[in-house]
Amino acid sequence: MAGNNPFTSLFGRSPFKPMQEHMRTVNQCAVETANLFEALCNGEQDQVKEVQQRIFKLESEADTIKNQLRAHLPKSLFMPVDRRDLLEVLDLQDEIADIAQDIAGLLVEREMQVMEGMQEPLMNLVRRCIDACELATRIIERLDELVETGFRGPESDAVILMVDQLNKTETDTDRLGLELARSLFAQEENMNPVSVMMWYDLISMIGQLADYAEKVGNRLRLMLAR
Amino acid sequence: MEIIAEYGTVFIIIAIVFGLYMTWGIGANDVANVMGTSVGSGAITVTTAIIIAAIFEFAGAALAGGHVTQTIRKGIIDAGALEGTPEILILGMLASLLAAAIWLMVASWRGWPVSTTHSIVGAIVGFALAAIGLEAVDWQKISQIVASWVVSPVLGGMVSFALMISIRQLILNTPNPFAAAQRWGPIYIFLVGFIISLVTIFKGLKHLDIELSISASFGIAALFGLATAAIGYALIRRVKVDREADRDFHYASVERVFVPMMIFTACGMAFAHGSNDVANGVGPVVAVWGLVQSGGEVAQQSAVPLWILVGGGIGIVIGLWTYGYRVMRTVGTKITELTPTRGFCATMAAAVVVVLASRTGMPVSTTHIAVGGVIGVGMARGIGALDLRVIGGIIMSWITTLPIAGALSAFIYFILRMIFIG
Secondary structure, X not given: OOOOOHHHHOEOOOOHHHHHHHHHHHHHHHHHHHXXXXXXXXXXXXXXXXXXXXXXXXXXXXXHHHHHHHHOOOOOEXXXXXXXXXXXXXXXXXXXXXXXXXXXXXXXXXXXXXXXXOHHHHHXXXXXXXXXHHHHHHHHHOHHHHHHOOOXXXXXXXXXXXXXXXXXXXXXXXXXXXXXXXXXXXXXXXXOHHHHHHHHHHHHHHHHHHHHHHHHHHHHHHHHHO | OHHHHHHHHXXXXXXXXXXXXXXXXXXXXXXXXXXXXXXXXXXXXXXXXXXXXXXXXXXXXXXHOHHXXXXXXXXXXXXXXXXOOHHXXXXXXXXHHHHHHHHHHHHHHHOOOOOHHHHHHHHHHHHHHHHOOHHHEOHHHHHHHHHHXXXXXXXXXXXXXXXXXXXXXXXXXXXXXXXXXXXXXXXXXXXXXXXXXXXHHOOOOHHHOOOOOHHHHHHHHHHHHHHHHHHHHHHHHOOOOOHHHHHHOOOHHHHHHHHHHHHHHHHHHHHHHHHHHXXXXXXXXXXXXXXXXXXXXXXXXXXXXXXXXXXXXXXXXXXXXXXXXXXXXHHOOOOOOOOHHHHHHHHHHHHHHHHHHHHOOOOOOHHHHHHHHHHHHHHOXXXXXXXXHHHHHHHHHHHHHHHHHHHHHHHHHHHHHHHHOO
């Protein structure tokens, strides 16, 4: 008789814990890309494959969490935030894992050569993009506190400051992306044209890690503004 | 009249047996809902909850159970319609008790969220309609009661909403929430003690032959509130900041301040439930007893005897001890979404609203008000996810409980009539 007790059935499964778990998993995907590019720079293709497999596994874990979360968000559920906002944040988070997966897939399927002078700007860009993802994760970790305080007050202010910082980090990655592109174009003469195009794509993919991290933060800022 | 003279004692004995059965059902069925917010928030253990419930349910029933009992006893049926045939009223009350208790058993067993109050009111109306007719029911009173069923959970929600907002403003959204919690905590506890004792004392102790002036009532209530606040203050001061836990969740220490505070709202809630719901079991018993005592005088005026309220209180305690305990153990697994602050707001609101309703004699549903209290916290954007399908389930339980309890009561009434009147 307890299963149908009006009291226990009143409480739906809170989406915030799984949201955080999803973001942590997605962030791990992003963090792994640093290992991916390090292996690439060192010319260890076996290592690249190993990291790729780890990223694929994490991405599928994130997918499972995402699907379970969606399955437990019936329309009758009343939450402190709009259901659509929440699902949108979830999709943005998921994009990060997808991009990491795409990058890893590309690096395994096509051997990309790291030309001289590109190594440092490449790692700078990758690390800064990961910074953005880490920051977005820390923001999502604050959801507990936001629910506690009703998305108002000092806690909300603190989160907005974190989003500001995330915006700055993303601006950094834009700059670092351009620097990397510059070093790529400097080597253009010595490269196969297809490789140049592939690299150019790759640079924008890496930048997207930070773009989506920023979108997660901006979406949360919108929730707080209401 | 001869029937009453002949079977008077038998009627009283049957009424007491059925009444105990009903109050047992009330204790078994409701205790998990009454103590749900306190146990679910992890503030008190199941054992503590049972002990608190036993003491305060009993106190609520014996000290403040009189008003609603009067309503159940003679507010629903128009006494004028039964002038001259009191035996019908006696059999009807017995039938209503048994019908409500049986329906409660079936519903609990099936896991339906029925209200004990709705069961008994539905049963009495059902009997009156079947045995006498439309004119026997005091429809004005019934419409008031039904209105109170809608208004009281909404009011519970509004109060808990306001409490949640106040806790945010005064405590959570301040630079130092822990210090603010320690400062404001005793004031909230004072309010719990003050309001509940004021409502109880305020002309509520007539059956104990205690009559107090308004100022004396306020004074005693204030003293009582201060005493509870003092105990609360001592308990709250013992709570220390846990930096380790705060790193993980910034408000972990603040939440801990609310754990001792929950004990007071739990007591208040148990008291409120006792004062409101004991009537569902003892109201008909008092009616039967009164009729037999007066030799069939339907419109007699007399206070509710204390021993019947005490008996009802004992019935509830036995119910929660024998069966409610088991339900609570399964329900009482921690509801993660219900932190002490949220549980505190919901419980305090529910307790205050139930006690207020009891004072006006309205037989409200404690369970539905408790649910309303939780929803109020949710509306204040305080709970991660509330499944509002429960509201649909509650409305369904109204639609089913009233006619089924009514039909069952009418059916039992006709059987009793065959036995005693022929």
